Amino acid sequence: MTQEQLKQAVATAALEYIRPKLEEHTVLGIGTGSTTNLFIDGLATLRGQLNGTVASSEASAERLRQHGIPVFDLNAVDRVDFYIDGADEANRALELIKGGGAALTREKIIAAVAREFICIADGSKLVHTLGEFPLPVEVIPMARSHVARELVKLGGDPVYREGVVTDNGNIILDVHNFSIPQPLDIEKRINNITGVVANGLFALRPADLLLLGTDSGVQTLK
Ligand code: 5RP
Secondary structure (H helix, E strand, O other): OOHHHHHHHHHHHHHHHHHHHOOOOOEEEEOOOHHHHHHHHHHHHHHHHOOEEEEOOHHHHHHHHHOOOOEOOHHHOOOOOEEEEOOOEEOOOOOEEOOOOOOHHHHHHHHHHOOEEEEEEEHHHEOOOEOOOOEEEEEOHHHHHHHHHHHHHOOOEEEEOOOOOOOOOOEEEEEEOOOEOOHHHHHHHHHOOOOEEEEOEEOOOOOOEEEEEEOOEEEEEO
16 A cells, blocks of 8 residues: 555544544544645544534644634633644654654644544554654744754754744754654653753653554554
């Protein structure tokens, strides 16, 4: 199967997973990226069976609205029942690297609120040790050089993502050559650097369920 077909398979599996659990007050958190876009497109068929959504990016919010699916401000809801999002890397502890689409901060906020975080990814995203994918870090623009120097001290090789401004008006540093055998520790250390808004490690709040698309079908990891 192609990567696109594997993404479609996990998007469909996530829809099948939540379909029987939807109620009229259900609020879904919606992530960002090509896999999530396939989920959004499928969700259009279920839009009458839930209250609405909160989105982790302007791009996802726009796509949801185009399908006629309500999008709420996170501050206007008192619950997020399920959060559905892709990942750039995942390990078997369901710790993730996210932020390839520069939406990591809002993704983290919604994941923090959500009762259940369902990660959907094609099988190429499963790794033994996180860090082959460059770790995105969202940074306040004036702190760019300071944060980069601190990331070098942690052993990484930060690269400014040229031409990218996040939905929050910040910049992204992608940390290359940064093997991460202890994601929890590194997530906390990067959070402690002044000027960092958020980093793309999801170890403090990992996924609860990983639907992984493989040639032999969709695997469920918990
Ligand atoms: C965006 C993300 C995405 O979930 C991640 O980049 C995966 O994207 P895709 O589904 O296109 O492979 O974290 O910030």
